[in-house]
Amino acid sequence: MEMSRKAIPYTPNPLALKDMTIMIVSTAGAHLKEQDPFDTAGDVTYRVIPGDVKAEDFTVTHGAPKEHYNTDEPKKDINCIFPIDRLRELAAEGFIKGVAEKHISMMGYAMRLNQINQETVPAIAKEVTRSKADAVLLTAG
Amino acid sequence: MVTVQRAIESQGIPTVLITLDPEQSGLMRPPRAIHPEGFRFGHSTGKPFDKETQTAVVKAALEQLVIKQEPGQIHSLQFPGYQ
Numbered sequence A: 001m002e003m004s005r006k007a008i009p010y011t012p013n014p015l016a017l018k019d020m021t022i023m024i025v026s027t028a029g030a031h032l033k034e035q036d037p038f039d040t041a042g043d044v045t046y047r048v049i050p051g052d053v054k055a056e057d058f059t060v061t062h063g064a065p066k067e068h069y070n071t072d073e074p075k076k077d078i079n080c081i082f083p084i085d086r087l088r089e090l091a092a093e094g095f096i097k098g099v100a101e102k103h104i105s106m107m108g109y110a111m112r113l114n115q116i117n118q119e120t121v122p123a124i125a126k127e128v129t130r131s132k133a134d135a136v137l138l139t140a141g
Numbered sequence B: 001m002v003t004v005q006r007a008i009e010s011q012g013i014p015t016v017l018i019t020l021d022p023e024q025s026g027l028m029r030p031p032r033a034i035h036p037e038g039f040r041f042g043h044s045t046g047k048p049f050d051k052e053t054q055t056a057v058v059k060a061a062l063e064q065l066v067i068k069q070e071p072g073q074i075h076s077l078q079f080p081g082y083q
Helices: A071-075 A083-093 A113-130 B002-010 B022-027 B051-066
Strands: A020-025 A030-032 A044-048 A057-060 A102-106 A135-139 B015-018 B033-037 B074-077
Touching: A020 A113, A020 B002, A030 A044, A044 A113, A057 A071, A083 B051, A102 A113, A113 B002, A113 B033, A135 B002, A135 B051, B002 B015, B015 B051, B022 B033, B022 B074, B033 B051
Parallel strands: A020 A102, A020 A135, A135 B015, B015 B033, B033 B074
Antiparallel strands: A030 A057, A044 A102
16 A cells, blocks of 8 residues: 555545544544553554443543643543544534444554554554445544 | 555545644645644644534534545634634
């Protein structure tokens, strides 16, 4: 999946928002309290977040210096970086059609870039294409 | 993050990124992106429990999906509710 930076992959979207199911993919280090935390020294793994998760089931593990990214804030309200409740409300009011049955989370600032680019990123792209999501909202912390 | 975005997009799924680091993200040329101006890291959509700003940011990001545009731009937007 090597691509030139000049060529920007761009998929035209024919759907209206009210007909779209949206998935979240985030590198802000969100995960469920019951899932293994990310390795703050560098982590190439990702977590699959079930669609029916509650906001209070989340915590955040991230290796960035605290003065750069203070994870205390999203730990209070995960919607700061992983806006699951906001998407549900938008679905309930008909702004979008629905929220995906699963979401994906990883930790940025991960150091082992070759392995991430060659293994993690293609695996995430495959998870997304296998899902019924019409589009993906990405957050980075 | 833009690497992940580009990989998903190249599989035929439209994406939109909320970035708080437009310089870094810009180097990687994201397909679609917004930058909420002045937001601190950890506040991609706003502060904890600021439902109004969070909703406004998420809506603004999603609206990029239905705007015809040149890929590679990062739209800087202001959300006055965020101090």
